[in-house]
Amino acid sequence: MDAVHLARIQFAFTVSFHIIFPALSIGLSSFVAALEGLWLKTGRQVYRELCLFWSKIFAVAFGMGVVSGVVMSYEFGTNWGGFSSFAGSVTGPLLDYEVMTAFFLEAGFLGIMLFGWKRVGRVPHFIATALVAVGTNISMFWILASNSWMQTPQGFKIVDGRVVPVDWFKIVFNPSFPYRFVHMAFAAFIVAALVVAATGAWHLLRGRRDPAVRTMFSMALGLLVIIAPLQILAGDAHGLNTRQYQPAKIAAIEGIWETEHGGTALNLFGIPDMNAETTRYRVSVPHLGSVILTHTWDGEIKGLKEFPKEDRPDSTIIFWTFRIMAGLGFLMAILAITGFVLKRRGRLYDCKPYHRFALLMGPTGFISLLAGWITTEVGRQPWVVYGVMRTSNALSPITAQEVGITLLAFVVVYALVFGTGIYYLLRLAMTGPAVIAEDDSGRPALVEAATSHNPEQRVVADLLDRLRVH
Template structure:
């Protein structure tokens, strides 16, 4: 570790902490909206199964929310300890945006979370539902401000540079920068998909272990219903995001595609390959002619700039982002396939009896987190070597600290995060394994009639026995 420079260590440390952090807000965003839907269905229908599922998933949401808050605080401190150059340069933009997130989203979540978790017997049903909805809205508002800050770093606008520092000029342009709408939709859908996959996989686990009660069937069915809608929408959102990235960050697109030369008359899609940054080539490439043009320009002969058209110092690491993007995209395709299979099985009436499909859903449970992390790495590593794209290089953002200092704190983070958040994850998995309480089915008209008939037969037998006893 001592042979690694400060910049690399600081980047590894931030990548480690943000990777731990992002999975918890993504899960809490997805679960908060799911819980609000469950409580709304309970108020509308009166079915006890919806309330039971609401209580069950609220426990898991509370753990994810708490760990998300704690892990997020660490990153705020890292801006000052490891990235003071960035804080001095762009703090006038990122600081207020993060403050808006605290003053709106965090206060909204913190203010109503207690009512959501502990107010079932202390407030009325409608007031409790309002609190649950406000917590769900708070998670989305939090995502709004965080992505506004990150998107501005990717596509900065609405500023002036005075004395080598950023000065805000137009906050509307800063917040609603060119890439923000695409990133917001893409991330929101990703969070909902993460939640839907976890819910469906938990249901699949209990179906595979023999449970067939209403709670298990309901959450399994609802999770897959969400995926049927969300998976195709995410593919469309990803396509629009890719077109936007090609316009504002063409070097990132070239690195993702492992494309070194601009191919005139139509660009092939490299399905497989090993990009070599030193040799400036993609080895063992398997390419499909014109498919790159169709996907990235929506035309047959569209041209995409190759990496050689950019200075070597401005090129992202194609070896990394080439594969992280394909992991994300490949898992997205599998999610769409799973959603299609669920739809077919539902139409055939076999959704709760297809054991092989249940295993598939269980295996796909963590895929939302893997895809989320792969996409985040693609986004962040793909904008390198810039921390504020086109304005400030990452090397200029690092603080004046030593490699030993950053290395020591990195080691401490690895140990503490593994213990603390590992324990939290283990506890969430235990709750998922335990499952919701079994809801006793309410007897229907035929069942009640049968009970009455049994009671009458039992009474008649009792009378007969008493008559026999008296005759003896």
């Protein structure tokens, strides 16, 4: 491979590791804030214990997100100097705004959120927790504004071979930004909800039925019931926007080579062949492509042959990454709806097959997130700024050997550092929140040892029993 392809692989590798941690921390920060707010409102100890438990997991995810994000900022200078020189006047300030408005807010109140329980009052602590959650969402706002501008650039002019901002409102609120921001926000909350639900399912399968496990399991599924269907609608709106501004990406996603007049079929299955300019072994449904992509029966979708070969995205990749994302999205909706039905029937905490299903769905939020980002970024190729600057022109003057060596180093270091971090996150999740039972008033009550098959939790139950006696 040449230096361009290796640099793209390196950036894809580092950003893939990075994005999973901010997505988890965005969703968990809001979940933790909601738990603390419920504790203040109701006084129920279970909400406080859940807040403490998920704050630990949030802190680890947040820390790994910061570390992995720093690496990417250096890559813009080392590997993509041409892009930084050409478009840095737009992307640089947007990333600065993210640091000044979001990162400082998160860092400023994170210490109070994690260590201020006995040092500040309840209300100030809740405000700090809420501000951390707000900060994570502001961070997402600026990052998506920068990336969306690269997808649908506007509000600039080119002077002496460099981008000069003309209208910052148009730069930030570019045509694809609203759709991509909503889609990513829903994705982050879905990622967190699936992790919480899978953790609850794990402990339910191990025999725990205490209020903490039941509460986090039902809250996560309740959020999925609302957001999973909304995400499908947001994805549909995003698709319509992409068809308008990036038609070649849509053609590559659907494996459409010829423009079909009078109605476009939807390829459910197939193997795109970029050299032969066809999709082999395809299984299609007539007119369904028009219905989904244009909301009309006979809408017309441009085929890839309408675009020059050098401007076509790689359909062999994004044809399948999109279907992975969409397929998992529908499974998430099934998980949520099934949980809602079981809750209504009073079987949510006793249906082991459903608990296994929820546990298996735990990592699918991350898989779907990565598949979606691969679809977005590979579908933008061969442009780094769509229609304005090609990726091949964005590279720094480096050799393939230099990029290959650093890529290998990244793989080794990331496997050690973030592999250990992910292992620690899993250990925290498997430990679970403190075993607490409550009486009807929400006050801590006796914990029966039989509520758990975990020896450590039985010890905790015995200790609480002795304290109650004394």
